[in-house]
Amino acid sequence: MLSFGLLCALCLLTLSSLSNMTYATKTTAVPPFNLSSPAGTDIWRKPPSHNVMTAPTSPSPLPLYELKSFQRARLTFALPPANQLRQYDQAGLLLHFTKPGLEEGKDKWIKTGVEFYYGKPYLSTVGCDAWADWSVVPLTPFASNESRPTATVEARRERDQLGKSLWVYQIISDEQGKEVERRPLREVNWVFADEDGWNVGIGGYVCRPTTEGGEGLLEAEFEEGVLVEVLDYETKA
Numbered sequence: 001m002l003s004f005g006l007l008c009a010l011c012l013l014t015l016s017s018l019s020n021m022t023y024a025t026k027t028t029a030v031p032p033f034n035l036s037s038p039a040g041t042d043i044w045r046k047p048p049s050h051n052v053m054t055a056p057t058s059p060s061p062l063p064l065y066e067l068k069s070f071q072r073a074r075l076t077f078a079l080p081p082a083n084q085l086r087q088y089d090q091a092g093l094l095l096h097f098t099k100p101g102l103e104e105g106k107d108k109w110i111k112t113g114v115e116f117y118y119g120k121p122y123l124s125t126v127g128c129d130a131w132a133d134w135s136v137v138p139l140t141p142f143a144s145n146e147s148r149p150t151a152t153v154e155a156r157r158e159r160d161q162l163g164k165s166l167w168v169y170q171i172i173s174d175e176q177g178k179e180v181e182r183r184p185l186r187e188v189n190w191v192f193a194d195e196d197g198w199n200v201g202i203g204g205y206v207c208r209p210t211t212e213g214g215e216g217l218l219e220a221e222f223e224e225g226v227l228v229e230v231l232d233y234e235t236k237a
């Protein structure tokens with residue numbers, strides 16, 4: 001928790017390689033924040049023509065990172081108690097992929113977090129290349145309808161003998177905050193297929209698509225801010 005309070009804490013942790021050069025990485029930490037959304041907001045793209053990105057984000061606008069330098073992003077957040085949530089209420093991590101001069105509607109994104117669906121909180125991940133693909137898995141741990149659904153999610157660049165991809169995980173920590181488990185939620189293969197010229201905007205998001213139930217705001221608490229790790233081109237490993 002401590003280090004997250006520092007604006008742009010710089011730590012040289014791991015090594016990564018880009019073409020034949022090898023660089024250290026640097027980690028920036030956006031301080032903790034609360035973020036709220038009015039009803040009627042969403043991030044969703046569905047044929048034949050629905051394309052919406054109206055969710056409030058923090059930071060806003062999202063800070064941009066060169067996609068080639070992106071290593072990982074992580075955040076922790078909590079929604080209000082489940083018995084106060086509406087269908088599709090959601091919050092989490094947003095990665096928005098853009099490129100200067102990109103044609104309208106050709107941007108891409110991934111959102112991963114918690115979404116309330118038919119009375120239960122789910123870990124929810126949506127990847128949007130051309131259209132949005134949604135997957136859900138029941139949120140655990142989750143105590144009861146009176147408790148606040150909460151999760152830590154991480155999206156990170158990985159490579160194996162077959163190629164490169166972005167993996168999304170739920171991170172489980174013990175009481176001391178030490179990572180004890182990394183649960184795989186999704187592998188997304190299109191993210192690094194074409195990296196040239198692309199940027200990724202990274203931050204927390206919250207939205208409340210359902211307007212039935214009134215104008216009430218949905219507020220999420222991002223109690224550890226946002227952690228982003230990128231290559232540090234100034235520092236050779």
Ligand SMILES: *[C@@H]1O[C@H](CO)[C@@H](O)[C@H](O)[C@H]1NC(C)=O
Pocket residue numbers: 032033034221
């Ligand atoms: C977010 O809201 C909670 C509860 O309302 C409050 O305790 C906390 O201090 C707020 N955090 C920030 C960073 O404002």
Ligand SMILES: *[C@@H]1O[C@H](CO)[C@@H](O)[C@H](O)[C@H]1NC(C)=O
Pocket residue numbers: 118119120144145
């Ligand atoms: C939680 O609330 C949902 C919907 O309101 C209900 O279907 C479910 O039975 C409740 N679960 C518990 C454990 O009370």
